[in-house]
Amino acid sequence: MLNWFKSKKKNYPDFWLEYLNHFKSKKRTIIKETRFVAFDTETTGFDRKEDRILSIGAVSITKKTIQVNQSLELYIEQDIFKPETVKIHGILKHGSLEKISEIEAIKKFLAYIKDSDLVAHHAGFDKNMVNEMLLRHNLGKLKNKFIDTGHLYNKSKHIIYRENLKEHYSLDDLCEELNVPKTDRHTATGDALITAIIFLKILSRLDKRKNLEWDYLLK
């Protein structure tokens, strides 16, 4: 039994091992200098077992700067296709976009995120979708720390306003609240960029307390 587990672990492909390797030497740097990856997925629906990821968009943030040429934009070939969701994400089954296989997408995504802290809006959903995809290819779960912008926004509000806060903030709500233009909503990369900017804005509000600590951010 123990052997079986061991042998499976040995069968992990190189790219996964390489991904895991990043975490062995991970050290915490100061928040300002840390690389964050904001990402978003477009899916065929909300069921983590049944639905599939059609597109992943990601941007990285270092020192409050997003480099456009360092962004990630993946479109994934899927057999499952739900016409009713096309109106949201706009990705056609046989559109003109250049698509890659799921395993290729995983390789690219992992190579991109490395050990960075991931930022997503309602991070739980995206995390589950990605993990499910990894599982389908017999890989482990993501090891990265997650930061949820919805949750973080709540924390950024002063205690006296907390009771007026909504239970659930959509990305659109935050765009309104934080005055972020809603260009390219519902494309993975567009939402990733919006999430990144929202993250930076919330961070600066939290940073007003100056000694923002990792514990607080990741909690």
Next chain:
Amino acid sequence: MKNSIAERVADFLNRYPPFNMISSQDLLQIAKEVNIVYLEKGDTVYNQDDSFNHHFFIVRDGAINLHYTLNDSDKNLNINDVGDVFGVRPLIAKENYKHTATANEESIVYGIPIDLFQSITYNNSQVSKYLVTAFATNAYDPYTTEENSKVFVDYLPNTANDVANFQTADYTKNPVTCNAKTSLRDAAIKMSTLKIGCIIVVDDQKKPLGIITNSDIKNKIATGKFPIETEVTNIMSSPVFTGKKGLTIADAQLQMIKNSIGHLCITHDGTTNTKIIGILTHHDILVALGNSPSVILKEIKRANRTKKLRTARLKANTLLKSYLEQNIPLSHIVKIMAQINDAISFKVVEIAVNRMPTPPPTSFAWLALGSQGRHEQLLFTDQDNALIFEDVDTDKYEDTKNYFLELSKRITERLHKIGFEYCEADMMASNPEWCKSASEWQTQFKNWILQPDEKAVLLSSIFFDYNYIYGNKYLVENLTETIFNTIDNTSQFFKFLGRDAIKSPSPVGFFKKFVVEQNGEQKDLFNIKNRALMPLIDSARLLVLINKIKGINNTAERYEKMAELEPENKALYNSCAYAFKALSKFKAKQGLLHKNSGKFIALESLTKEEKLKLRRCFKPINEIQETLKYKFDL
């Protein structure tokens, strides 16, 4: 790989200069390499004395404050808002930043990689001109001469369609013709007596068979190819190119260029099968397009009716438009337009005098005042004028004055017909106040100078800039002499003028907001004449009066003269001259665009680069006002 963010960045950049001057393909390439930088309030993009960055910046959201430290005090340079470009020094000079860029509020800026940008825009002169302007605007050394030569050249693409192109071509009706049997000698004699350059050979139904032009005679007769008595049919160019009545200038010009010909025969149905009704020459097209000042001036000189003067003046407007688009130096444009305006005024006076029932009882001089007097009138504006007549015996005074008032009335009416609006303040020679004998005028000016009051100062802006147009020049010279002699005896007048020159505050208020009109019909419009041009004009007049400079009326030239006289203030005076020219050009362009005097400007209608330019011109206004305050202890 698709990069949606780059596309969105490109969409944004494309809305602002200089990026809107770059092809979309190149822009996308640049956008892919952009850095999106988030700044909290108080974050700095770069610091004064930092070595140069590999990026320059454009504000995406928020506002960036540019400031610098001088002698331990922090000075604000500018606040850039969405679409403004900053940090361009490394593009122009690889040296350390001269100012600090700090986020004035929460902001997002795009960092544009300099190397890539330069390699892409290497051959794009519009882009570099824009950046030089942006650089100069954010540079706090306002009078760097090396910039001045480049700053105000235009970078706007020439998009305006020349309206004249679509006018119907005005051809010569009843062209001179001869029949096929005519000898060349007879045809040539006909051409010579009628002073024309071509003759049409027609059949007995007046259908055009061919055309003989001067060059046909030169090439085929003078060279000895044909004898002089040959029949016209032997040397005519045939068949002729034809056009229909109502042909547009653009079409006619196209046909001429395509077939390399200089003449088009106009026939009833536009073919050679019908009777000829006219001839359109290349010269006609040039005249119609009005793109030659000499053609316009000739037209003015030949004009015998006010209507023709009006046409000529309208052509001058077209000419002005194309000059402005072609970036011909403003001083040159101003001179040509002044020539045209003066020629028109001269002709109007001449026609009016000739139509008076009796010749003038004594000699007189017609003066242009105000902007025309300063030779700065680019567009149709108000007419401001005055008349001086030679002193006559007291018993004849009444009749003489009435004669000249009547003459003036006719002149101003004609000017009005041509397009020069009546002066609202009635500062025209048709007003008995401004139609006076030589000695009356001298008394008048003495009073203004020795007992200055509000009214005198108000009038000074019009009357002290007079220019002789027509008549007895001696009368005008005498008046000038009197003015300068009187000025010698007083300094109070200068103080009045000085106070007037500094009364309009700086055109830019707090946070680079333009000072706009607060109430009335023109609410929220920027009055470029009162706010920007008048302070410069008033200051220049004061300076030349003090320095007794005669014969220079033009504001820019006045400053240039002052620069000569006071080398220590050369930079300031030159920058004033420059600002004045740039602002006049701006006003003229706005006027042409909105078909008015261009005096009031709706700021929202301005593009980014236009606002940039305007702001750049305001710096010298402040400076000259400060100098005057100091000089006259105001």
